Amino acid sequence: METIARNLALWRAGRGEFFSRLGIPFPGWGQIGLSLDGPRLECAEEVLSRYRIPYTVQGGPTVSETPLWKTASSALEASSLGYPPEETAHILSQPWIAPEGFPLSDSLRRGPQGEKGWREYLETHGDKRVLSFFNGMTAFVSVIEGGGSPSRLLRALRDLAGTDGHSGPGLSLSRFIIDYPPLDETARRLNAALKELEQKMEQMSEMESGIGPAGSEVLQGNDAVAFLSAWSERSTIWQPPKTRDSLNIYVENPPVLARHRVFLVTGLTAEAWPGRLQESPLLGDRHKEAIHNDPNTALSPSHLPLLREKRIQREALLLRMIASADEVCIGSRPNQDSSGRPLQPSGFIASALSRTPPWIVETGSDPPFSRSMKDVIPGDEDPSIEGIEARTSDPPRSPARLSMIPPPTPWPEGLPKRVQASGIDTWKECPFRFYAGRVLGMERSRPWGFDPARAGNVAHALWDKVWGERMATGEKLTDLAQSHWERAVIDHYPELVQFPRHLGRLKEQTLRMASLQQEMDDEGLAEARVNQKREQLIEMETDGVLFRGKFDRIDLLSDGSALLFDYKTGRGDNLNNSLQLPAYALMLQSASDIEVSGYAYLSQADLSITGRLDGLAGEALPGWRKSSRTGLKEMVSRARETVMAMAKAVMESSFPPNYSNVNVCRYCEYQDLCRRKESVGAAPAEDDGNVD
Known part of the structure; x- marks a missing residue:
């Protein structure tokens, strides 16, 4: 996605791979369409915003991608864990819950745990809005566990959002995002999700009264969560009207009549096209063909799709998407997955080229443009976009916002700048180990035995x-x-x-x-x-x-x-x-x-x-x-x-971990804090018996 956005921005400036390979002038953002799968929408929006490319999402994100459902699912998970300190604190610190601020550092330091512990903490250290939300969160969990009709579950979700007429976050949140414009779209999506929820509640109330006893069916526990989760994943939120001259983004498949001078299809890997097609474990293709050929089954006009027919359907869908381009279709794919494993290109592209007559014709010279990770930072001879990219030879820039971020190893507030010289060897081996043990005083709990x-x-x-x-x-x-x-x-x-x-x-x-x-x-x-x-x-x-x-x-x-x-x-x-x-x-x-x-x-x-x-x-x-x-x-x-x-x-206040000191890291008790253990295995700790 980064490569696509970068070359689109360069194309607009008359430079880059698209300009040199296609040989046509930039058509304008409104004449370009982009198709991608749902999970990559958030990443695509972040990249397009960074490259200052105007865009409009056709179809809109689902409710599951908004703060409404993310908070609800986080609340259910926190409840199942007994409301642990860190997870619960991060839920309550969200701007739409605590627009006036939340004592995140203090709560993490004090570590309240459990429903009772959190309620006591919020009564003395939090404001009334946060305490009210926490009470609503526990009430929401109680409804899910106790069960209720579908409309009752939706009302519980609405009450969790504080839209019951007396604790809504609207005004305070609006004031908060004045100073944080990037949160404006998040706030809009939250409100759009709430409107979608209200409409669903009205529809569900009318439906329950009209279907008899089935309307009063009680869903509880996992069934209740599954119902709300399915609704959030299938319900899309309202999108604002399309802005003039903006890139058109289609999530999954574009509409049948969608047409653009230039259309970009992403994710053209064999993993996605055709994808992992498998025969049914209960009814394979051989049995389906036997049923089709048996006149006594009286199956006609119904048809059980075979594996090869599913593949043909996937191929036809991709060819229709390619046909959405009036002049040029640009296909892209990742070279490897998130784990670094190579990904193969879709075989449908080679098939479309080899047809008689061919469905598509290659353009833009050969071989196809490829960009590896080492090319992410432009070289001195490569074009770069000012204010967005930096060359390897450019002096380092320090954005002003970095000054707002506290150091990762802050010196404890109120503690004098005083250290024990006996820890000099520990500091030399690993500054972070010195910080955790000598400054913060974090000691490894020892089992009963010789000390x-x-x-x-x-x-x-x-x-x-x-x-x-x-x-x-x-x-x-x-x-x-x-x-x-x-x-x-x-x-x-x-x-x-x-x-x-x-x-x-x-x-x-x-x-x-x-x-x-x-x-x-x-x-x-x-x-x-x-x-x-x-x-x-x-x-x-x-x-x-x-x-x-x-x-x-x-x-x-x-x-x-x-x-x-x-x-x-x-x-x-x-x-x-x-x-x-x-x-x-x-x-x-x-x-x-x-x-x-x-x-x-x-x-x-x-x-x-x-x-x-x-x-x-x-x-x-x-x-x-x-x-x-x-x-x-x-x-x-x-x-x-x-x-x-x-x-x-x-x-x-700088105490970075020394990951290169393998001998010390091997038996260090702070690997979970410095996060070295996430990438490098370590043996269990031993005590060398030395005492200062």
Whole structure:
């Protein structure tokens, strides 16, 4: 449809494929007809409006395509789901229901659910019109479930629309669309559907009184929905008079006497012409022919159509549509379906060309014009329509209306521009994951069982207590860890005793870590250390954003430098490039001018030390000093660049998902929110056990 509209607009300007291939001047919009199937009407109207092509729809859309039936069917679906927050909120936020506005964001945040929950919410947060509509919506559902005569069902639909004389949306809606002209046609169709409903009600009332007991037949549940749905799909709404010099659109088949100088037939695929013709499963063609040939059936003059006759009928219908063109008929078809599968052309076209004499004659040169997806954006040598299309080399345009759209990841209202520096690695891996977890605080609900996060709290509390006593008394870390273990578990994770396997494993790893730290102290760290700080908060402001961090442990060395430590209950496999401690080093240097000579992650699961050691820190711990391509200064420099990028993201409220990080996406709990899961499969999540 896009290709047709574009070339029609170019033809009018004396350019494009139609002009160069047909060699005839543009005939005027009133001399052009266009045939398409019903489901594509909405798309065709959107495309024609965008290319500013005047058009008139012959026959009009059905009631099922108007807000009247779309809202009614949505109300029935919402009721079957128990009036969930999102679906119900979007129903109530429609302009024709709430022309004065609806608190959509607030309702999605509060999440009212169920009929009672929504009624209580609307009584305190919505206006009377919206509450009245919700009451009408529940009443409509009650009528459908309880059942009624056809006229009663139609009255219930009318009452849902608020046309009972005291709650109609007309005046308020008219005022609303003054500022939104594109909604004018939607409002017209809504009113036209209501008029069609009133006429049907009058006809049904007269019919029910004249057909006796059948008129009082009660339809309920699925039968009631089927009745209203069938009426909405078969009833067309009134269309305004045809405007002068406008393109004529015919939905499905044009009238028999329709004639135009140029006629366009769309959808010429084998899928549509002839379509999927199949024999009846109960009465195949062989049995039909036997019935036709049996003189005892007395079937004449009736005839049971055979499969080949149905195909001939479809072919004759297409040829008649082609004959609606007095001069030129332009046929078009999609090359592939919505899933990307190729579509074959209709065989009727080749048949029409090969007839003797031929029904149609090819014109416009060979091969037929084809436009692929890569040609959607015009190249530098191709013609383009100013104000509608843009070439690949054109500078990007930002329509003014985009400024009205809130960012997809807005910073929560009233929340200070403050972030935890411990989330720097999460932000680097995927900004959206950082936003969902660290900014919005959305946590994955864990099933009952062992909780690695609370186990990490036990370890952190234990090391704070143990190191406090060692600095005061000089006792060995292994003895202190053994003596304080049970109290740390009771105070911070008493349920851990219900999981003896995890309790034993965690205790063993903790005591091994105590031995490792004692070994580090004995090798020279204790001699180089002059003081120690633990669980200390530190802050740094960057470009208007406040970064906060909390050190697990800082050893202040005799040369005035600092050695930073962070405890991890998991493994240290992926910590070599972590920027958490480099960011802490940056913050410490910024806040106190203390030079950092090293940092180390102490991982209990594999008893590993990961980090960078320079200067006195490296001299005090020579056995743990490892060569690396990126030294301490470079890691701190990387942290500085990342912190500045984070600050910019916070100020701009921009946290796009990083779909390319497959390893992180695989186990991310926010795939349903960032929507990556819709196109890429993911394995079930696992917990790596690391705790900041």
